[in-house]
Amino acid sequence: xxxxxxxxxxxxxxxxxxxxxxxxxxxxxxxxxxxxxxxxxxxxxxxxxxxxxxxxxxxxxxxxxxxxxxxxxxxxxxxxxxxxxxxxxxxxxxxxxx
Amino acid sequence: xxxxxxxxxxxxxxxxxxxxxxxxxxxxxxxxxxxxxxxxxxxxxxxxxxxxxxxxxxxxxxxxxxxxxxxxxxxxxxxxxxxxxxxxxxxxxxxxxxxxxxxxxxxxxxxxxxxxxxxxxxxxxxxxxxxxxxxxxxxxxxxxxxxxxxxxxxxxxxxxxxxxxxxxxxxxxxxxxxxxxxxxxxxxxxxxxxxxxxxxxxxxxxxxxxxxxxxxxxxxxxxxxxxxxxxxxxxxxxxxxxxxxxxxxxxxxxxxxxxxxxxxxxxxxxxxxxxxxxxxxxxxxxxxxxxxxxxxxxxxxxxxxxxxxxxxxxxxxxxxxxxxxxxxxxxxxxxxxxxxxxxxxxxxxxxxxxxxxxxxxxxxxxxxxxxxxxxxxxxxxxxxxxxxxxxxxxxxxxxxxxxxxxxxxxxx
Ligand SMILES: Cc1cc2nc3c(=O)[nH]c(=O)nc-3n(C[C@H](O)[C@H](O)[C@H](O)COP(=O)(O)OP(=O)(O)OC[C@H]3O[C@@H](n4cnc5c(N)ncnc54)[C@H](O)[C@@H]3O)c2cc1C
Numbered sequence: 001x002x003x004x005x006x007x008x009x010x011x012x013x014x015x016x017x018x019x020x021x022x023x024x025x026x027x028x029x030x031x032x033x034x035x036x037x038x039x040x041x042x043x044x045x046x047x048x049x050x051x052x053x054x055x056x057x058x059x060x061x062x063x064x065x066x067x068x069x070x071x072x073x074x075x076x077x078x079x080x081x082x083x084x085x086x087x088x089x090x091x092x093x094x095x096x097x098x
Numbered sequence: 099x100x101x102x103x104x105x106x107x108x109x110x111x112x113x114x115x116x117x118x119x120x121x122x123x124x125x126x127x128x129x130x131x132x133x134x135x136x137x138x139x140x141x142x143x144x145x146x147x148x149x150x151x152x153x154x155x156x157x158x159x160x161x162x163x164x165x166x167x168x169x170x171x172x173x174x175x176x177x178x179x180x181x182x183x184x185x186x187x188x189x190x191x192x193x194x195x196x197x198x199x200x201x202x203x204x205x206x207x208x209x210x211x212x213x214x215x216x217x218x219x220x221x222x223x224x225x226x227x228x229x230x231x232x233x234x235x236x237x238x239x240x241x242x243x244x245x246x247x248x249x250x251x252x253x254x255x256x257x258x259x260x261x262x263x264x265x266x267x268x269x270x271x272x273x274x275x276x277x278x279x280x281x282x283x284x285x286x287x288x289x290x291x292x293x294x295x296x297x298x299x300x301x302x303x304x305x306x307x308x309x310x311x312x313x314x315x316x317x318x319x320x321x322x323x324x325x326x327x328x329x330x331x332x333x334x335x336x337x338x339x340x341x342x343x344x345x346x347x348x349x350x351x352x353x354x355x356x357x358x359x360x361x362x363x364x365x366x367x368x369x370x371x372x373x374x375x376x377x378x379x380x381x382x383x384x385x386x387x388x389x390x391x392x393x394x395x396x397x398x399x400x401x402x403x404x405x406x407x408x409x410x411x412x413x414x415x416x417x418x419x420x421x422x423x424x425x426x427x428x429x430x431x432x433x434x435x436x437x438x439x440x441x442x443x444x445x446x447x448x449x450x451x452x453x454x455x456x457x458x459x460x461x462x463x464x465x466x467x468x469x470x471x472x473x474x475x476x477x478x479x480x481x482x483x484x485x486x487x488x489x490x491x492x493x494x495x496x497x498x499x500x501x502x503x504x505x506x507x508x509x510x
Contacts, residue, residue: 001404015405019395035495042438042494043345046336048398070350071398 002073006057007064007080020054023065023084050076052084117162117286121295126323127155129477130315131330132302132338134158136167136278136463137455138330139285140470141477142294148471149478152293156286157317159301163282166332167463169400169432171355171389172278173368173379174464175212177232177239177270179224182488183441183502184235186468189485191272193467201284205276206382211367212273213242213251215417217262221373225268232270242269251367253418260416262373273368275379275387281466305342311450326477328453333398333433335456344448346456347494348435352393353460354406356429358421360384365418374413386424388414392434392460400431434459439499444473444489445482453477454491 002014022045027036048071055066055078065084067077079087129145131138134156145151158164174194176187198205216222225241232239243266244256256264286296297319304316305327314323329338333350361384370377375391390410393403407429415422436459437443443457455473458465472483482490488500 022396034497038495038497039345042347044336044347044349045340045345046349046396047340048337048350051396053395068395070396073397073399073401 144474146292190468203284
């Protein structure tokens with residue numbers, strides 16, 4: 001049995017979770033061009049390596065983010081949505097300062 | 099005992115190679131095919147045979163036919179849901195039926211009849227829809243009830259004392275299985291005999307593009323120049339496309355399968371249940387070949403999982419409780435190149451003279467002959483054949499998807 005380190009429920013059987021695909025920024029509903037939407041919806045990067053993904057704990061309906069290596073299926077880290085947003089903001093700031 | 103076998107045993111017979119010994123790299127080719135799976139090999143064969151283009155090489159990072167072609171469960175059928183899909187696979191079925199004599203190799207093509215079970219009213223409705231589309235396009239396909247099902251497959255558990263009783267099925271009489279290795283080897287040998295080079299253990303690491311036009315490929319053994327290049331690398335498609343700077347509508351997801359030990363002949367038809375996510379057939383050797391849905395997330399790894407077997411066996415035993423004592427012999431996985439509309443991507447790309455054949459997910463073995471033939475036409479003439487037009491890469495930017503979902507999600 002493979003375990004998912006859920007940020008809320010702790011380690012649980014991965015069968016309780018559904019993978020909902022890579023974290024992407026959604027184009028603007030009013031200003032996004034059809035090309036941007038096509039890219040967002042269909043044209044995947046499909047990377048072999050480390051990606052951030054949405055996961056859903058089906059029993060509790062809780063969404064969160066997991067970082068996974070798509071070459072070996074290892075789950076490296078998980079965050080609640082709030083914690084992930086915070087981390088992203090921090091990262092954006094440091095790259096902006098550089 | 100045949101004389102040849104006796105001679106061979108005594109070490110007197112000549113040892114004929116099925117394939118040529120590894121060759122040195124040449125400097126340039128008219129057409130390079132990346133990926134020596136069934137698709138790449140079939141295309142090379144048709145380039146040589148139909149279009150007299152013989153300065154062709156097929157490159158593979160591993161050995162020929164060692165990708166999904168070697169891993170697939172060989173269901174061949176044409177009972178798809180969309181008109182575009184049905185017309186395309188119908189041509190493939192026709193080519194498959196004649197393939198043994200075309201390639202002078204026994205592909206062990208065996209027509210079994212293909213049953214897609216319906217356990218719900220919704221599934222029966224889809225079955226009727228598919229039968230309607232199929233009949234309209236001249237593909238034999240019909241909805242059968244429980245009484246006919248009992249005759250077609252007496253081994254099937256039709257009891258109502260199960261979680262998902264069977265209500266009926268879509269029956270596709272021409273549904274068949276074939277020997278996948280023979281298909282790959284047959285195309286490889288026939289292509290080689292017409293002058294095509296097959297370069298195994300030659301990984302393509304990059305593509306050389308000048309002014310928006312492909313001029314060659316970089317490989318682990320050096321650079322080769324080419325006028326035209328086809329990429330047919332299944333689960334690795336995005337990795338090459340990303341290097342070229344265009345994106346594909348593909349997610350790479352493992353698909354697992356397994357076989358039992360060989361048993362006495364027991365099951366004639368191919369039985370698929372989309373709702374239970376399982377399918378089963380019995381090979382000529384007597385093994386039960388079983389598979390299910392793809393793994394739940396993107397992954398470039400062909401490991402096998404316990405979850406897959408648990409899910410699969412739970413449902414297989416509901417359909418065929420007689421198999422409870424059967425032993426599993428082998429299990430494996432392949433990297434399926436899944437598209438959002440369960441349809442392939444074929445034809446031109448944003449790079450001139452660079453063609454693509456991808457998005458074959460869990461359903462591409464049956465398309466091997468038609469794809470080889472039509473992609474060869476596309477490359478030789480630089481025009482997209484009518485049969486391939488609906489499957490262009492540009493359909494995603496035009497929001498013109500070919501919704502094959504429901505017909506292909508599990509019923510390989
Ligand atoms: C378990 C399983 C069951 C299936 N069952 C069915 C079925 O019942 N019916 C059906 O119709 N389809 C089925 N399929 C799908 C089918 O196997 C594939 O769609 C089909 O075989 C694809 O053929 P291909 O030639 O495009 O790819 P492959 O056979 O995968 O060939 C691609 C080749 O490209 C090579 N390659 C990759 N990257 C590079 C590189 N950079 N340089 C050089 N070479 C490279 C690989 O080594 C590989 O040999 C199944 C698939 C799986 C995994």
